[in-house]
Amino acid sequence: MNVAWFKERSELGVCVVLLALGVLVLTDALSIPTDFAQRGPVGPQAVPVLVGGLLIVVSVLLARDVLRGGRGEAEGGEDIDLTEPGDWRTVLLLSAAFLSNAALIDLVGFPLSGAIMFWGAAYALGSRNLVRDPLIAAGVSIVTFVIFDVLLGVPLPGGPLMEVF
Amino acid sequence: MDAFSQLIDGFGTALTPAHLGLAALGVLLGTFIGVLPGIGPAMAVALLLPVTYGLEPTGAFIMFAGIYYGGMFGGSTTSILLNTPGESAAVVTAIEGNPMARKGRGSQALAAAAIGHFVGGLIGTIALVLLAPTVAKLAIDIGAPDYFAIMVLAFIAVTSVLGSSRVRGFASLLIGLAIGLIGLDEMTGQQRLTFGSLELADGIDVVIVAVGLFAVGESLWVAAHLRRRPSEPIPVGRPWLGRDDLRRSWKPWLRGPVIGFPFGAMPAGGAEIPTFLSYVTEKRLSKNRKEFGHGAIEGVAGPEATASASAAGTLVSMLTLGLPTTAVAAVMLAAFQQYGIQPGPLLFERESELVWGLIASLFVGLTLLLLLNLPLAPVWAKLLKIPRPYLYAGILFFASVGAYAVSGQVVDLIVLYVIGLIGLAMRRYGLPVLPAVIGVILGPAAEQQMRRALQLSDGEIGGLFNTPMSIVIYAIVALILLWPLVRKLLPSRPAAPDDEPAEREPEKVG
Numbered sequence: 001m002n003v004a005w006f007k008e009r010s011e012l013g014v015c016v017v018l019l020a021l022g023v024l025v026l027t028d029a030l031s032i033p034t035d036f037a038q039r040g041p042v043g044p045q046a047v048p049v050l051v052g053g054l055l056i057v058v059s060v061l062l063a064r065d066v067l068r069g070g071r072g073e074a075e076g077g078e079d080i081d082l083t084e085p086g087d088w089r090t091v092l093l094l095s096a097a098f099l100s101n102a103a104l105i106d107l108v109g110f111p112l113s114g115a116i117m118f119w120g121a122a123y124a125l126g127s128r129n130l131v132r133d134p135l136i137a138a139g140v141s142i143v144t145f146v147i148f149d150v151l152l153g154v155p156l157p158g159g160p161l162m163e164v165f
Numbered sequence: 166m167d168a169f170s171q172l173i174d175g176f177g178t179a180l181t182p183a184h185l186g187l188a189a190l191g192v193l194l195g196t197f198i199g200v201l202p203g204i205g206p207a208m209a210v211a212l213l214l215p216v217t218y219g220l221e222p223t224g225a226f227i228m229f230a231g232i233y234y235g236g237m238f239g240g241s242t243t244s245i246l247l248n249t250p251g252e253s254a255a256v257v258t259a260i261e262g263n264p265m266a267r268k269g270r271g272s273q274a275l276a277a278a279a280i281g282h283f284v285g286g287l288i289g290t291i292a293l294v295l296l297a298p299t300v301a302k303l304a305i306d307i308g309a310p311d312y313f314a315i316m317v318l319a320f321i322a323v324t325s326v327l328g329s330s331r332v333r334g335f336a337s338l339l340i341g342l343a344i345g346l347i348g349l350d351e352m353t354g355q356q357r358l359t360f361g362s363l364e365l366a367d368g369i370d371v372v373i374v375a376v377g378l379f380a381v382g383e384s385l386w387v388a389a390h391l392r393r394r395p396s397e398p399i400p401v402g403r404p405w406l407g408r409d410d411l412r413r414s415w416k417p418w419l420r421g422p423v424i425g426f427p428f429g430a431m432p433a434g435g436a437e438i439p440t441f442l443s444y445v446t447e448k449r450l451s452k453n454r455k456e457f458g459h460g461a462i463e464g465v466a467g468p469e470a471t472a473s474a475s476a477a478g479t480l481v482s483m484l485t486l487g488l489p490t491t492a493v494a495a496v497m498l499a500a501f502q503q504y505g506i507q508p509g510p511l512l513f514e515r516e517s518e519l520v521w522g523l524i525a526s527l528f529v530g531l532t533l534l535l536l537l538n539l540p541l542a543p544v545w546a547k548l549l550k551i552p553r554p555y556l557y558a559g560i561l562f563f564a565s566v567g568a569y570a571v572s573g574q575v576v577d578l579i580v581l582y583v584i585g586l587i588g589l590a591m592r593r594y595g596l597p598v599l600p601a602v603i604g605v606i607l608g609p610a611a612e613q614q615m616r617r618a619l620q621l622s623d624g625e626i627g628g629l630f631n632t633p634m635s636i637v638i639y640a641i642v643a644l645i646l647l648w649p650l651v652r653k654l655l656p657s658r659p660a661a662p663d664d665e666p667a668e669r670e671p672e673k674v675g
Contacts, residue, residue: 014594018336025343025358032355041624044350047612048357051346055339061332072333072595079202079553081392090388091589094561095582098381101565102578110569114562121558125388136555144566153219154570 011072015063022055093124109159115141168298175521179529184227187220188526191228192533195235200242200545201556205255207492208379209236212560214372214500215567222504223519227526229500233493234286234530237476238538241278241469242545246271246398255472257440261457261464266399268460275542276404277466279535281418285470286531288422289429289477294524296430297513301485304510309618310628312486314635314642316611319488321642324600337596340587341604344369351609352616364576369584371499373568374605377581378598379492380564382588384557389589391553398549404542414466417447421470429478429490436475436491443471477527484508484520487610495602 006012029048074082097120104113118137127133148154178184194216198209213232217225244255245262258278265274307315324334347358348368359365406414421443428439447467448457457464482488487509489495501508506516513520538545568581591598615629622628630636644651 011594014336014590014596017590018339021340021343025346028358032357042616042619044353044355044357047615048346051339051342054335055343058332058336058339062336065330065332070330072593073329074595075386075592079387079392079557080390082390084390086389086593087391088389090391091385094385094388094557097558098561098565098582098585099579102575102582105569105578106575110566114565117565118558118562121384121561122554125391125554125557126393127552127554127558137558140559140562144562148215148219148566148570152216154215155573156566156569157573 009066011066012063014072015059015066018055018059018062022052022059024052025055026052090124090126094121097121097124105157107159110156111138111141111145112159114144168294171517171521172294172525174518175523175525176528178223178518178522179227179525184224184522184526185529187224187228188231188529189533189537191231191233192235192530192537193231195232196239196242196534196538196541196545197235197548198232199236199239200548201239201551202243202247202549204560205379205492206233206236206240207375207496208383208560209239210493210496211372211375211379212563212567214376214496214503215570217500218503218570222506223522225500225504226519226523227529229497230523230526231530231533233476233497234282234473234527234534235538236493237473238279238282238534239545241282241472242275242542243549245274245278245465246401246546247549256437257444257468258465258472260444261461264458264460265462265465266401266460270460270462271399271401272404272542273406273410273462274460274465275401276406276539277410277414277462278469279404279539279542280406280414281421281466281469282473283531283535284418285422285425285473286477286527288419288470289426289474290524290527290531292422292426292474293477293481293527297481297485297524300481301510301513304485307486307510307634308632309614309621310630310632310635311638313611313614313618313629314638315486315488316607316614318638318642319490319603319607320600320611321645323490323603325645325648330595333594333596334600337591337598338600338604340591340596341374341601342608344374344584344601345605345608351613364574368609369580369605370571370577371502371606372496372571373577373581374584375492375496375499375602376564376567377584378588378591378602380560381581381585382592382598384561384564385585385589386592387553387557389593398546401543401546404539410462413451413453413462416450417443417463417467418470420446421467421472422474425471425474426478429475430481431478431490436472439475440468440471443467480527484512485510487512489603489606492599492602495599495606498606 025048029045029052032045076082097117100120101113101117104116115137118140119134122133122137145156145158149156149158179188194213195209198204198212199206210232217228220228240255241258244259245266248259248263262274262278265271320338324338325331347365349355349366350357356366424443424446425436425439429436444464444467447463448454451457451461451463453461476493479491479494482490483494483498487498487507489498498508506512506519564581565578568577571577588598591601618628622631630639
């Protein structure tokens with residue numbers, strides 16, 4: 001039982017997550033006060049107890065499957081090359097681009113934060129054109145803002161930039 | 166003939182210039198998004214949902230019908246020209262469609278698919294018109310125990326019939342059910358899994374779950390394994406069919422809906438099994454059996470008509486029972502809920518104008534699809550060359566717009582990201598995504614029906630199976646669950662080598 005053994009069976013991590021989720025759902029359900037407000041014979045606890053319990057059962061069954069050599073099949077796809085090991089640096093960069101939008105949208109408005117996200121995501125995925133990338137990002141962001149906010153009536157925050165106009 | 170006159174009224178609603186324009190816009194947008202590599206119809210529909218937020222319900226659903234058919238057609242273009250089906254229903258199309266394209270018969274493959282879509286959708290939608298009002302009438306008498314039984318069947322079917330590993334399917338379903346628990350209990354108002362957070366008390370919007378699992382999860386997963394040199398799409402001209410192709414295609418077009426529609430209408434439906442059945446049938450019946458596996462046009466025409474008709478069948482159970490059986494139908498149900506409309510037996514009475522307007526616009530959408538997409542096919546094919554960094558940046562961008570548009574809160578973007586991470590992990594470890602989405606959408610409804618049934622029976626557990634219908638359904642559930650055991654007991658028969666589906670299995674995306 002060394003590092004390689006665990007690496008080979010990293011799917012056991014899924015079992016741990018399912019187990020933790022099951023315990024969380026169970027403890028949350030059991031902490032619901034039921035003495036008042038209950039209508040009918042089945043209260044708000046029953047289904048969460050069932051779901052939590054089944055999560056624990058499934059995590060054990062999955063662990064058994066993994067230990068017997070079963071493996072979940074990683075999903076393939078046209079843009080996906082499963083022969084290479086996972087490139088988690090790209091995932092982190094992409095996550096940063098995505099979360100920057102969440103952090104900035106209320107501060108600087110959607111047109112700017114959306115453009116930053118688009119550029120950042122394209123950069124993370126390997127696009128390095130310093131002229132075309134930001135131009136496309138800004139174009140996509142502003143056009144989307146106009147279509148949604150002005151034409152379709154779905155409000156998006158314009159931010160200080162849009163107040164100039 | 167009641168349904169017929171209501172359908173005429175529906176056409177009156179759908180054919181106003183504004184609604185016609187929305188249907189055309191929907192078809193174009195749906196095809197545009199659906200044809201992009203890596204985006205299946207479910208993701209296309211989920212990403213485009215926010216576009217309809219600002220419209221009144223009837224207009225929104227008319228546009229949605231266009232998006233729906235456009236997305237499906239776009240998906241088959243991708244699988245023919247790139248050998249990468251956007252969803253499981255298009256897997257079979259790629260088996261014959263891609264070899265056809267590589268032999269320079271891409272135009273014929275696209276035409277066979279497009280007309281197959283049209284014919285299948287047309288027959289399927291006519292069947293929907295004839296069947297849905299009757300089913301809705303019968304469904305009014307369906308009680309809480311029956312509903313609960315149907316939902317249990319849907320849960321079991323989606324985890325056991327589809328996918329390769331049952332335990333992973335169940336894990337996915339339970340994750341979905343757990344997400345569905347978040348928020349206030351609908352019957353008592355008790356907080357569940359909210360951890361005192363006000364934002365979580367409203368529950369997590371289904372749109373955010375769908376977009377997170379499909380779009381964000383997919384983008385993150387692709388980022389981890391991005392192919393540095395994307396495969397080249399096959400260039401294609403304007404779709405057309407020669408006399409010989411027509412002679413070989415028309416029967417498969419008509420046979421497909423017969424297989425597809427009933428499967429789509431069943432709670433355990435979906436398009437995976439019927440398209441495969443259609444493929445096998447066409448191979449059996451074809452005079453050109455040798456050509457199968459190397460680009461036989463029957464293998465494109467039949468399964469495409471089947472998939473389209475099964476999509477119409479899906480709408481029967483979605484509209485009359487409120488029961489989604491495919492990812493697209495699940496997103497569509499979320500769209501209904503967005504407007505505070507609950508599909509079910511009463512929908513045809515309460516929202517008659519909207520439903521018939523929607524059904525009429527399915528016909529309009531199909532026709533527009535054929536008129537617009539046959540001439541535009543070479544343009545759509547160019548979209549397959551889009552640089553991957555822009556493609557996935559764009560998917561993340563529109564996913565964020567959609568999630569933020571739901572309620573204008575930053576916390577939704579964080580939730581979207583977390584659900585995207587779950588989607589990433591599920592793809593890495595082979596947990597199917599569909600059961601989770603079905604769990605989120607049907608879980609709360611199933612709980613309601615179960616508690617209502619037990620309320621009626623005063624807590625007697627027998628209240629869950631005291632009707633003939635529920636007993637029959639539980640028998641089916643038991644059969645599905647015990648099938649692996651049953652099959653071992655049956656005498657095995659040697660499989661004929663002729664029944665092999667294809668030598669070359671295409672890759673399959675979500």
